Amino acid sequence: MSFSLAQPVEVTLTADNNLRPEMFPAVNVQTAQQVGIARVGDNQTVTMEPSA
Amino acid sequence: MANFTFNVALGRETEFHNRVDNNDPANSALILMVLSAATIESDSTLKDYDTFAAILAISLEVTNAGYARKTLTDADIGPYTVDDSTNSITLPLANQTFAAIVAGNSWSKLVIGYDSDTTGGTDANIVPVVAQDLFIDGVATVPNGNNIIVAFPLGYCVAS
Numbered sequence: 365m366s367f368s369l370a371q372p373v374e375v376t377l378t379a380d381n382n383l384r385p386e387m388f389p390a391v392n393v394q395t396a397q398q399v400g401i402a403r404v405g406d407n408q409t410v411t412m413e414p415s416a
Numbered sequence: 417m418a419n420f421t422f423n424v425a426l427g428r429e430t431e432f433h434n435r436v437d438n439n440d441p442a443n444s445a446l447i448l449m450v451l452s453a454a455t456i457e458s459d460s461t462l463k464d465y466d467t468f469a470a471i472l473a474i475s476l477e478v479t480n481a482g483y484a485r486k487t488l489t490d491a492d493i494g495p496y497t498v499d500d501s502t503n504s505i506t507l508p509l510a511n512q513t514f515a516a517i518v519a520g521n522s523w524s525k526l527v528i529g530y531d532s533d534t535t536g537g538t539d540a541n542i543v544p545v546v547a548q549d550l551f552i553d554g555v556a557t558v559p560n561g562n563n564i565i566v567a568f569p570l571g572y573c574v575a576s
Binding site for chain 2: 406408409411414415416
């Protein structure tokens with residue numbers, strides 16, 4: 365059985381839901397590049413020093 | 417590891433570049449070759465070699481899927497520039513993109529050589545001019561399937 369919603373459902377959270385800030389620890393977002401994960405389209409750029 | 421001019425090309429870098437830029441001889445070109453970190457001799461040994469063939473007698477060229485040497489003709493390079501304030505000549509080169517290089521060999525060094533005749537030339541006829549480390553954060557570049565762009569913001573050689 366499946367359901368589909370014709371209209372977006374809006375959910376409003378209130379204090380009555382007992383949601384506290386500590387339930388949502390800060391999220392540390394890093395880019396894929398920062399954590400060393402290569403993504404399609406990430407170029408690896410090597411900058412050269414001129415020979416002398 | 418460092419950047420250096422091969423002994424055979426000392427004092428000749430600008431003229432090699434100028435030859436290609438002026439299309440004289442017509443089939444001259446700069447050849448870009450990448451050496452693998454897997455087997456590579458020391459800088460002091462490499463700089464003694466006079467041809468690409470001599471370099472590759474022991475050191476290995478990378479074999480990553482997607483890799484091919486670059487052949488740059490007069491249409492691909494610009495003229496050298498003279499700086500009278502620093503008493504030097506800079507040999508420019510646009511960014512070189514090696515597209516979609518698959519993992520395999522780590523890239524240790526780029527060798528730029530001069531081929532006077534690309535139609536009949538062999539590695540025994542290509543004169544190595546300069547070699548430069550292909551390092552990112554101090555280590556050999558590890559291909560991961562994406563493009564590798566080699567940038568030369570200050571040119572590939574400064575003669576003074």
